[in-house]
Structures are given as C-alpha cells and as structure tokens.
Amino acid sequence: MYRIGFGVDSHRFEAVSTGKKLMLGGIEIPHPVGMESHSDGDVILHALYNALASALGEGSIGTAFPDSKEENQGRDSKEFVAHILQKTRQEGYIIQNVGVSLECKTPKINPHEKAFKESIAQLLGIKVEQVAVHATTGESLTAVGKGKGIYTQVIVLLEKHQKR
Numbered sequence: 001m002y003r004i005g006f007g008v009d010s011h012r013f014e015a016v017s018t019g020k021k022l023m024l025g026g027i028e029i030p031h032p033v034g035m036e037s038h039s040d041g042d043v044i045l046h047a048l049y050n051a052l053a054s055a056l057g058e059g060s061i062g063t064a065f066p067d068s069k070e071e072n073q074g075r076d077s078k079e080f081v082a083h084i085l086q087k088t089r090q091e092g093y094i095i096q097n098v099g100v101s102l103e104c105k106t107p108k109i110n111p112h113e114k115a116f117k118e119s120i121a122q123l124l125g126i127k128v129e130q131v132a133v134h135a136t137t138g139e140s141l142t143a144v145g146k147g148k149g150i151y152t153q154v155i156v157l158l159e160k161h162q163k164r
C-alpha cells in the first residue's frame with residue numbers, strides 16, 4: 001500500500017540581520033540574513049514535515065507546533081521532522097523517495113545540493129539516492145523570485161511494510 005504526500009512552506013528573509021543563521025535542509029548556509037520565523041525557519045524541513053503529515057492524513061506543522069508556543073521559539077526544525085518521522089514509522093510506513101523543489105533567488109542552491117541531499121537522507125534514515133533537490137531562481141516573477149524569501153515544495157512516497 002502506498003501513500004503520497006505533498007507539502008509546501010515559505011519564509012521571508014529578515015529585513016535586517018538579527019544574527020540569526022540561515023538554516024536549510026538541516027544545515028547552516030552562509031548568508032547575510034536568516035529567515036523571519038518563530039523556529040529556526042528551516043523552510044525545507046517545514047515543507048518536508050508537511051509532506052509526511054499529508055501522506056499520513058495528519059495536520060500541518062503549524063497545527064502540531066504553533067508559533068504561539070514559547071517552547072517552539074528558535075527551535076531546531078530537525079526535532080519537528082523527527083516527530084513526524086516517528087509517527088510515519090509507528091504507522092508502519094517506509095519512505096520510498098523524497099523530492100524537494102525550491103524557488104530561491106539567493107543563496108545559490110547548486111553548490112549545496114549534495115549537502116542537502118545527504119542531510120535530508122540522514123535525517124530520514126534513507127539513502128542519498130532516494131532524495132532529489134532541485135532549485136529554480138523564480139526569474140524575478142514573484143516576491144520570492146525577487147529575493148524576498150524562499151518557497152519550498154516537497155513530495156514524498158510512503159510504502160506500508162508488509163507484515164509476514
């Protein structure tokens with residue numbers, strides 16, 4: 001039995017640097033400003049959470065970990081992913097593949113693509129070959145394309161473990 005999951009997330013860059021690091025896909029990327037966000041603002045991991053939750057028929061990251069809760073302040077998004085991954089496994093699913101697609105003018109994603117794939121694969125306990133990371137600049141068409149922030153879409157395929 002298969003379940004498909006789709007998730008999106010977006011964050012805008014801080015207008016002025018508060019010293020917050022730019023976290024993407026669980027790793028720190030050199031950039032003058034971080035993301036405006038209650039948590040660490042890792043837009044890839046938030047979309048990944050939403051994709052897994054969507055496959056399981058669960059609510060989005062905002063319902064499970066609301067901005068209004070003090071405990072989520074500055075929180076490492078890897079913890080959110082660990083939470084939904086545990087649920088995925090509890091329900092007897094394994095992850096077949098993950099596709100990440102970013103709209104992002106800055107920073108350049110290409111040099112970090114391999115590191116993103118490795119980080120996401122490690123987080124999910126799957127092989128690097130099961131993860132794809134694509135990026136488009138957005139061609140200045142939208143606010144994101146003009147460099148105001150980053151928009152991410154993630155798709156996942158889950159397969160139910162056959163009990164013998």
Ligand SMILES: [Zn+2]
Pocket residue numbers: 009010011037041042043046
């Ligand atoms: Zn988010």
